Structures are given as C-alpha cells and as structure tokens.
Amino acid sequence: MPDIGRRVWVIPGGRIPFPAHGAEPEFTGFDQLCVLNATDETAEVRVDVYYEDAEPVGPYLIPVGARRIRHVRLNDLIDPEAIRLDRPYGCLMRSPVPVVVQFLRQDTRLPGALGLATTLAYPA
Amino acid sequence: MARQFVNWSGSLAFTPGGYAEPADEEAVRDLVRRAREDRTKIRPIGSGHSSSPLVRTDGTLLSLDRMAGVIGNDPAAGRATVWAGTKLKALGEGLYDAGLAMDNLGDVDYQSIAGATATGTHGTGLGFGNLSTQVAGVRLVSGGGEILDISARDNPELFAAARLSLGALGVVTRITLHVQPRYELRRRAWCAHVDWTLDHLAELQHTNRNMDFYWYPRSDQTQIRTMNRRDREPDIQPWAAGREPGPGGQPAEVEVGPTHRTIPRHRELRFEEIEYMLPSEAFPACFGEVRRRIRERHRRVAAWRVLVRTIAADDIALSNAHGRATTTIACLQNSSLPYEEYFRDMEAVFRQYGGRPHWGKKHWLAAGELRPLYPRWDDFQAARRRLDPDGVFLTPDLARLLGEA
Numbered sequence: 001m002p003d004i005g006r007r008v009w010v011i012p013g014g015r016i017p018f019p020a021h022g023a024e025p026e027f028t029g030f031d032q033l034c035v036l037n038a039t040d041e042t043a044e045v046r047v048d049v050y051y052e053d054a055e056p057v058g059p060y061l062i063p064v065g066a067r068r069i070r071h072v073r074l075n076d077l078i079d080p081e082a083i084r085l086d087r088p089y090g091c092l093m094r095s096p097v098p099v100v101v102q103f104l105r106q107d108t109r110l111p112g113a114l115g116l117a118t119t120l121a122y123p124a
Numbered sequence: 125m126a127r128q129f130v131n132w133s134g135s136l137a138f139t140p141g142g143y144a145e146p147a148d149e150e151a152v153r154d155l156v157r158r159a160r161e162d163r164t165k166i167r168p169i170g171s172g173h174s175s176s177p178l179v180r181t182d183g184t185l186l187s188l189d190r191m192a193g194v195i196g197n198d199p200a201a202g203r204a205t206v207w208a209g210t211k212l213k214a215l216g217e218g219l220y221d222a223g224l225a226m227d228n229l230g231d232v233d234y235q236s237i238a239g240a241t242a243t244g245t246h247g248t249g250l251g252f253g254n255l256s257t258q259v260a261g262v263r264l265v266s267g268g269g270e271i272l273d274i275s276a277r278d279n280p281e282l283f284a285a286a287r288l289s290l291g292a293l294g295v296v297t298r299i300t301l302h303v304q305p306r307y308e309l310r311r312r313a314w315c316a317h318v319d320w321t322l323d324h325l326a327e328l329q330h331t332n333r334n335m336d337f338y339w340y341p342r343s344d345q346t347q348i349r350t351m352n353r354r355d356r357e358p359d360i361q362p363w364a365a366g367r368e369p370g371p372g373g374q375p376a377e378v379e380v381g382p383t384h385r386t387i388p389r390h391r392e393l394r395f396e397e398i399e400y401m402l403p404s405e406a407f408p409a410c411f412g413e414v415r416r417r418i419r420e421r422h423r424r425v426a427a428w429r430v431l432v433r434t435i436a437a438d439d440i441a442l443s444n445a446h447g448r449a450t451t452t453i454a455c456l457q458n459s460s461l462p463y464e465e466y467f468r469d470m471e472a473v474f475r476q477y478g479g480r481p482h483w484g485k486k487h488w489l490a491a492g493e494l495r496p497l498y499p500r501w502d503d504f505q506a507a508r509r510r511l512d513p514d515g516v517f518l519t520p521d522l523a524r525l526l527g528e529a
C-alpha cells in the first residue's frame with residue numbers, strides 16, 4: 001500500500017457541544033476523530049490535548065489497524081483523563097506511520113436541529 | 125522521619141508515625157502490646173486500595189505483607205486457611221494449584237484477603253454474598269495482645285463482627301475461607317442501549333451466574349458482562365439481541381479461564397469511586413434518579429462509567445448487604461479530575477433510597493447516619509469494646525465512623 005498521509009496532525013478548534021438533545025447515542029453531541037491508516041502497519045496514534053488554562057493532557061492512545069479506519073468520539077476517552085464537555089481544547093496527533101485524520105462535529109444543542117461540521121485536520 | 129503513605133487512587137495521603145512488617149503472630153503481639161503500653165495507635169493495612177481514611181493514623185501502619193500465602197487446605201471440608209496478608213491474585217493462584225477456588229471475587233485483585241474482607245469488598249451475582257461471607261474463621265491479635273480464634277465454633281458470639289471488622293477488633297493474622305473445587309468460567313461482554321439493558325435486567329441477573337453492567341453517561345449505552353461455569357451455561361442467550369457498538373467499539377466478547385483469572389480485571393488507570401449498597405427493590409427508582417442527575421448536572425465532568433452489581437443478603441454485623449438482597453451503584457471518576465461535588469450529589473440520592481456506603485470508598489457519613497442502617501450495629505460495638513478496650517486500633521477517623529469518644 002502507498003504511504004498516504006502525514007505523521008503529525010493538528011486540530012486547534014475542539015469544543016464538544018453541550019447539552020445534547022434527542023435520542024442517544026444517535027443524537028449525542030460529539031467531536032470525533034476519523035483516522036485512515038492505509039499502510040501495512042498498525043498506527044499507534046498518540047493524541048495530546050491542549051487547553052486555554054491548563055497544561056496538556058496525554059497521550060491518549062488510539063491504535064488503528066493496518067489498512068483500517070477508526071472513528072473515535074473524543075467524548076468517550078477517559079484514559080488518561082476525560083475531556084470536559086463545552087470546554088475549548090485543541091489536539092495534536094502523532095503517528096509512527098502516515099495516516100489521514102478528519103475531524104467531525106455533531107451539534108444537537110438546539111432542540112430539533114442537528115448540525116454536522118467536518119474538516120480535514122491540519123497536516124503539520 | 126517516616127515516609128508518606130499514599131493510597132492506590134492518590135486521594136488519601138498521610139505520614140504515619142512509623143511502619144511495621146511483622147513476620148509472625150508473636151511479632152504482631154509484641155507490637156500491639158507495646159502500642160498499648162505507650163498509648164499509641166496501630167492500624168493494620170492491606171494493599172492500600174481503599175480511599176476512605178480507615179487506615180489513617182499518626183501511629184504505626186502495620187503491613188502483613190510478610191505474612192502471606194496458603195497455610196493449608198481441607199478440600200473435603202471445603203476450607204482453606206491463609207495468611208491474612210495474602211494478595212487476592214496470589215491467593216487465587218495458590219488455591220488453583222491445590223485444585224481449589226474462591227466462589228466469587230471482586231472486580232480487581234490487588235487487595236489483600238484481610239483488607240478485602242475487612243471492608244466488605246464484593247463481586248456480583250444474585251447467589252453470592254460479599255467476600256466477607258466466604259470467611260469461615262479468623263485468627264486475630266486483639267487490642268489486649270491476646271491471640272483469638274473466632275468462628276461459628278470458637279468464640280461464636282464474635283463471629284458476626286469479626287468477618288467484616290474494619291480492622292477495628294484486632295490485627296487479623298489468619299483467615300479460613302470457604303472454598304470450592306476449581307472450575308472454569310466463560311465471560312461474555314457486549315454493548316446495548318440502557319433501555320434494553322434495564323428492560324432485560326431481571327432476566328439477565330437470574331439466568332447468569334454473575335452479571336453486571338456499566339452505564340456510560342455520555343452515550344446512554346451500557347456494557348453488559350456475564351459469567352457462567354462452562355459446564356453450566358444457561359440455555360437463554362440474550363446477548364444475541366440488543367447488541368450495538370459501544371462507546372469504545374465492541375468489547376472483547378468471550379473469554380474462558382479459571383475464576384481467579386476471569387473475574388478480576390486489570391486496571392492501571394487510577395480513579396476515585398463512590399459506591400452505595402441499595403435494597404434491590406429500590407434500584408430501579410434510584411438508578412433512574414442517578415441517571416437523570418448525572419445527565420442534567422454532572423455530564424460535563426462525568427465521563428466514566430457507572431457500575432451496577434448485585435450481592436446476596438448476609439447476617440454479618442457491619443456488612444452493607446446485611447439482611448437484604450442488594451444492588452450496588454458505583455460512580456467512578458478520573459483521579460486527576462474533581463469528584464467531590466459529583467459524588468456528594470450522588471450520595472444524597474443513594475441515601476434517599478436507603479443506601480449503605482462501601483466502607484473502603486468515598487463517602488461522607490459518620491456514626492449518627494450509619495447506626496440506623498445496621499440492625500446489629502450495637503453488637504459490633506460491644507465486640508469492639510471487648511476486644512480493644514484501650515482503643516489501640518481506634519483512630520480519630522474510626523472513632524468518628526463508629527461513634528466512639
């Protein structure tokens with residue numbers, strides 16, 4: 001497989017939407033990392049989370065198998081520490097093999113409305 | 125100067141006057157007698173897994189790490205006698221080598237057998253009491269320096285107190301356990317929506333040897349875990365229905381092994397925990413309120429799972445399953461995050477439904493609130509005054525807990 005992607009990715013604009021409205025888990029508000037690993041090796045992605053008023057927390061370890069994708073809701077991470085909802089953060093991802101990282105946000109703060117926003121993470 | 129003690133989760137730290145690691149019962153007796161003469165305190169400590177201040181002292185912390193291992197067993201009688209400092213993991217291996225096993229275990233196995241039974245540590249399963257119910261007898265060094273055997277046969281009037289003693293009656297040196305011939309369990313785990321789990325809860329609890337579930341507050345999903353003997357698996361297979369990917373994807377679904385390797389999980393990530401034992405009939409309403417409050421008030425900071433388990437009723441004086449079939453609710457939080465506001469709010473809910481706190485986890489109750497919850501409270505107090513009349517083991521924290529001056 002070709003080595004598609006980069007080894008370092010950045011998302012500066014994280015903020016998990018809160019509160020959520022609607023049946024869960026379908027309508028849970030979330031920030032999500034979508035990682036594609038097209039290489040023939042497992043990507044042990046390490047994520048560090050940065051805040052406005054505190055030292056970074058990490059690494060969060062997200063292994064992505066060879067020739068696999070993985071979608072991870074940042075809301076669900078607890079190791080090493082849960083990310084608080086509705087708190088600005090940014091994250092820096094490092095992978096030993098090239099990967100592609102997309103960011104997806106689902107926002108259900110407004111009852112009866114669902115907002116989806118997505119972008120590629122910044123490949124540093 | 126003595127080194128600082130820090131518990132497993134990191135929230136309990138203090139510097140005792142000293143540490144002691146006796147190698148035999150005579151050495152324990154010497155330490156107790158000396159403390160009594162000097163009017164200092166002794167607190168026996170297990171592995172330091174508890175986060176309530178049961179062991180906090182400016183006196184001596186007495187570790188039984190050097191008094192560990194299986195002393196002997198009697199398979200025909202279903203008994204094994206072990207040193208009190210034996211860690212559960214090593215105990216499981218030692219019993220396994222002898223063809224034996226404890227009937228049930230808790231969610232982790234770092235604790236010593238004395239610490240686990242002294243605090244009412246438990247696993248799950250309608251047919252299983254907490255670990256203290258597996259205690260058939262103890263030997264302890266009392267506050268007067270006397271070595272006493274306590275069981276249904278020896279000093280039986282003390283037995284209901286000694287099986288779960290908070291380390292307040294003496295230093296337990298040996299424990300005789302009810303044990304079983306060893307066997308293998310099959311563990312299954314799968315995720316489902318909380319509504320499906322609550323709808324099927326009674327069926328899941330009654331058809332499986334062990335069943336518990338985690339509720340994930342940030343997705344309203346659950347992870348269900350069941351365990352059954354390989355040779356006695358239920359015909360009903362509810363895991364075929366209701367399955368959906370959980371917050372962390374699908375958990376490892378099936379695992380087979382002996383009890384001591386299958387029931388406990390390895391947990392490296394440190395957390396704080398509050399757990400209350402509820403009368404099982406109060407569980408649905410209580411869990412509904414817990415779920416509502418977490419979603420409305422605490423979801424910003426509360427991402428960890430909420431664990432629900434069951435314990436069979438027993439007749440142990442300070443057991444928090446005393447006299448009633450029990451369902452437990454435990455809230456967990458990263459050690460590095462604030463927990464007190466969240467846990468105090470949960471405690472208020474638990475108390476509304478007649479909950480009793482886990483002795484070794486976070487709670488804010490003292491004797492005034494605890495005494496009405498335990499029908500045999502005064503029996504325990506009488507045993508404590510008899511075995512430790514000079515208060516060698518009675519620290520200020522224990523005095524507050526037990527209502528002693």
